[in-house]
Amino acid sequence: MLLKLKNYFLRLSIKYKILILFYSIIVVTSLVLALFSYTISTNQLKEEVGNLLLRDTKRIAASIDFLQRDVNELSSFLFLDQRVQNFISPRPDFTKYSLEPLASLLASKDYISFIMLYSFQGDKYYFSNDNSTGVADFYELKSTDFFKQIIKNKGAPIWLSLNSLPFTLIAKNNYPKIAMARLLLDFNTYEPAGVLIICINIPTIEKIYMEDLKEKEACFFIADSNNRIISLESTTPQFTATFAQKLLNENILSRENEIITANSSKLLITSSYIPTSNWRLVSIVSLENAINAIRNSFVLLYIRVLILCLIFAFIISMYFSSMLTAPLQKLVSSMKKVRQGNFREQVNIDPHASDEIAILVCEYNNMVEKINQLINKVLKLEIHKKEAELKALEAQINPHFLYNTLDTIFWKAEKSHDSEISEMIYSLSRLFRLTLNRGSEFIQVKGEKELIEHYLFLQSKRYKNKLQYSIEIDPEILDHYIPKLILQPFVENAIVHGMENSTTPTFIQITGEKEGENLCFTIKDNGIGMSKMQLDRIKDLLESGKEATFGYAIKNVNERLKLYYETHFKLNIQSQPGQGTEVKLILPIDYISVES
Missing domain, CATH: 3.30.565.10 (Histidine kinase-like ATPase, C-terminal domain)
Known part of the structure; x- marks a missing residue:
């Protein structure tokens, strides 16, 4: 295949060879520049997409933190409310109906789905905003590690997922919930007297970041300080709770912004701290999909620029190839005439031209002129050759005279019984014979x-x-x-x-x-x-x-x-x-x- 392409290229005229070479240089250069630009832009896009996703993650985490701080403030308000104090420290005239006005407060906070009140005397009371009903007895709650943690915090709010509790806090729970729990003190004795638990449905939290999941292969999840997953929403089967838990267990999420490879695909992971609950919000997105739209725009722009360059290159290369090959075409025409025997043919060229083609044409004209001169000298050269052959024949006579003379001296030395001289003369004679070697x-x-x-x-x-x-x-x-x-x-x-x-x-x-x-x-x-x-x-x-x-x-x-x-x-x-x-x-x- 390559040989066929080579032969085809060799058969083309110089004009089209220049055109092809010009095109090849532009295409190769454009591809190299595109690859270089693509590499740089891809690295920049990775960094920019990472920063953008991190900003989104921090924004969502801030929204969740704002909601949790609002719940903490509400719990402080309820803690100071006299009706709640009357509930945890019963008065003779107190009835549970006196807590009903608090229902209007619950209705004003539509993100709050459930509130529970416990007194250390064993009384319990709850408000529901999502049709969930029934709560565990106080004595059942009192025997749990959850209650011990509430006591240990001495009135400071703690946040957790109800799914992480080893017992059922709400008998009929219609939605998974996160909860804020805190210890209530009696104002009269400053002793622990009750527990307040305020719940938020997890779907309410998930609504905050669901908008960012649209049209993305991504995942958001919330994990507590013990690396337990509280909430997870994903738009692709790849990002499961098992996968997220693996990332938590391997401590991959130690930095705010991280790129990892999983199942042969690169993932961009960002995380943001939620200070109120000491939780983390984590986002996972396919890096390829995140930069795909921008990359496609870049490729489309490059193709348009390349097409414009090729059109411009075609016009320029056609002009220059025609200008360069015109003298060569004249030269080819002249060569055909010389081949037919016309050695007086000369190629006309612009006297101001001094490039390689002009030099070639001038040298060609000189060569044709010298050929004319050489043709006239051929007969003379043939004569000189014959004369040289005759001289060579004459030169062969002289060695024979030398050999004969040395032989004569050799035999005279032999007759004089001078063996050393005869040996030397013999060696000299053989040396001459072998040196000349009959030509x-x-x-x-x-x-x-x-x-x-x-x-x-x-x-x-x-x-x-x-x-x-x-x-x-x-x-x-x-x-x-x-x-x-x-x-x-x-x-x-x-x-x-x-x-x-x-x-x-x-x-x-x-x-x-x-x-x-x-x-x-x-x-x-x-x-x-x-x-x-x-x-x-x-x-x-x-x-x-x-x-x-x-x-x-x-x-x-x-x-x-x-x-x-x-x-x-x-x-x-x-x-x-x-x-x-x-x-x-x-x-x-x-x-x-x-x-x-």
Whole structure:
């Protein structure tokens, strides 16, 4: 598929390639910017949504706290009412009907659903605003931990859920309730004399935050100081009482604003303290749904901007692509004429233009003109070539004269019984023959080995005992062909530079072996070696294309190897001062064609 798209793209004209590339750059840039903006805006939205939800939670908690404070104030009013005092400290003329006027007060507070009065003499009385009836006896209440807590608070109000009580306080309770309870004192003796309990239906509390649950996947719940859930309302099955209780038990709600992951979805949790009752109001909302509407608006805005950018880019790219490709179309037309043999064709271009296309056209015109000139020189070049071939034939005569002369000297030395001179002349003669190699650029490994042997023999005669050497070539590689004279220059360097200022005999070791599919040659000496600076200069010379001002032979070998093996060979030189030098040459087997 990718290959088809690539081939299709290559077949398009430059105009449409520029158009596609222009579009691609805009789309990719727009997507990157959109992703960057989306990431930043999402993080900002998370923070903003969290702050907004926290403000709502605090507002609702404040409303609940206001209602509870109102109940506390009402309880203080009732505590001071003489009729209530007469109830908890009976007078001879007191009847329960004297409490009936308090019913009008209950009616004025529509959020109050139930009021209970108990006296320590065992009397009880209640008002109901939601048709709930019947209350527990005082002696049953007195035996509970709830009553002990009321006594312990010494008249201070306490808040709780009736569902958390281990006994039934209201016999027929139509709605779940929260209650404020406080101890009543006798004004005459200042001793505890009764208990006042004021109830609010939980649905009344839930109405306060139900409005905020509309069109949200969210949950609100109230928990007391013991992490017991008093009220919970949820718009999604995910947020159950069990789930809320788990959050409370794991102490996840220790901060006002928290983001957690549950069931692979991120949830934003906020909580606010209700000081009057020491409770907490907690809200849970799906973070994704909370920011979804804003994110959709952002995506829609981005799509609109992208469409406008693409339209604008299309107009601009068409204009520039036409302007850029017009000279190229002229150039293509001219090339077709040149292909037909018209080498006088020239492309006209605006003389003020100096961009790359203008340079290309100018160079093309120059090239066509030079082709014309070169065509006129072809015959002359052919003549020069023939002359060079003749000179090459003449040059082959001279070596034969040299060989014959050396043979004559050799036999005269033999007749004079001077074996050392005859050996040297023989080695020199073989050295010349192997060096010239009948004009061939390639030689078998055994030929290169023989050449080095004769060369070292002659040098050993010159330096006497100061030069020692060994040549160990694996017989398996002797018949392989390599370029001639690629080892001798390194041997010569080892003698010339290795023995320089050396007081000890120089030993040169030459090895050759097969490593996998390669021939590996090593020339190693124990001479004076080279410093790191000298070695770096040689390596830089080999790697660069600069003309050599030193190391001509090594540079020549490296260039010849590049010509024959391209990048498929390795030439490695290692040396340290006083430690000698090692040259390692690795050549691929049968990479070169000897016939060529």
